[in-house]
Amino acid sequence: MAVRSVNELVKMGFEGIEKEILECTDCQLHETVTNKVISKGSRNPQVVFIGEAPGRKEDETGVPFCGRAGKNLDDIIEYMGLSDYGYAVINAVKCRPPDNRNPLKSEIKACKPFLEAQIELLDPEVIILLGNTAEKAFCDGKKLEWGVPEYVDGKYTLLKIYHPAALIYQRSRIGEQKDLIDSNRHLWK
Numbered sequence: 331m332a333v334r335s336v337n338e339l340v341k342m343g344f345e346g347i348e349k350e351i352l353e354c355t356d357c358q359l360h361e362t363v364t365n366k367v368i369s370k371g372s373r374n375p376q377v378v379f380i381g382e383a384p385g386r387k388e389d390e391t392g393v394p395f396c397g398r399a400g401k402n403l404d405d406i407i408e409y410m411g412l413s414d415y416g417y418a419v420i421n422a423v424k425c426r427p428p429d430n431r432n433p434l435k436s437e438i439k440a441c442k443p444f445l446e447a448q449i450e451l452l453d454p455e456v457i458i459l460l461g462n463t464a465e466k467a468f469c470d471g472k473k474l475e476w477g478v479p480e481y482v483d484g485k486y487t488l489l490k491i492y493h494p495a496a497l498i499y500q501r502s503r504i505g506e507q508k509d510l511i512d513s514n515r516h517l518w519k
């Protein structure tokens with residue numbers, strides 16, 4: 331089944347998109363997935379976080395960022411001072427790549443209409459890209475500086491920060507991440 335266009339998906343609303351994702355077989359990742367991981371958080375958020383792809387724990391549960399990296403993301407959200415209603419979390423790719431490899435270009439491309447439609451419906455003021463893969467998936471080759479916001483098309487502000495999983499093994503980045511957040515607080519306050 332070919333993924334529908336972004337406009338068609340947007341017209342279907344959140345429930346329609348969820349159904350389309352659950353039924354999607356548009357890339358090879360559907361062959362090995364246990365649970366597709368669609369989103370969590372508010373449907374009217376000020377901030378949307380875009381991650382890369384589900385990991386093992388997310389694949390088991392169907393919930394984004396529920397493992398160790400998820401704990402780090404929760405800490406980031408708390409440090410930012412966002413309420414439960416203020417944010418949503420989605421991934422660039424909805425099915426787990428085997429052995430936690432990076433998603434392939436073709437997989438990111440196949441899943442992109444879902445990502446774009448979700449962003450369109452969530453309509454955030456700020457989109458936070460969690461690491462380089464999220465940037466590649468969402469920005470079509472455009473490179474952002476870490477922690478340097480960019481206002482896009484009069485619609486939203488893009489900001490790239492470190493992926494929460496990177497903070498597990500590179501503890502020094504926790505302080506750097508806080509600095510990136512501190513210098514951008516005006517975006518969501």
Ligand code: SF4
Binds near residue numbers: 355
């Ligand atoms: S990763 Fe996306 S495009 Fe690929 S099968 Fe899963 S939902 Fe479909």
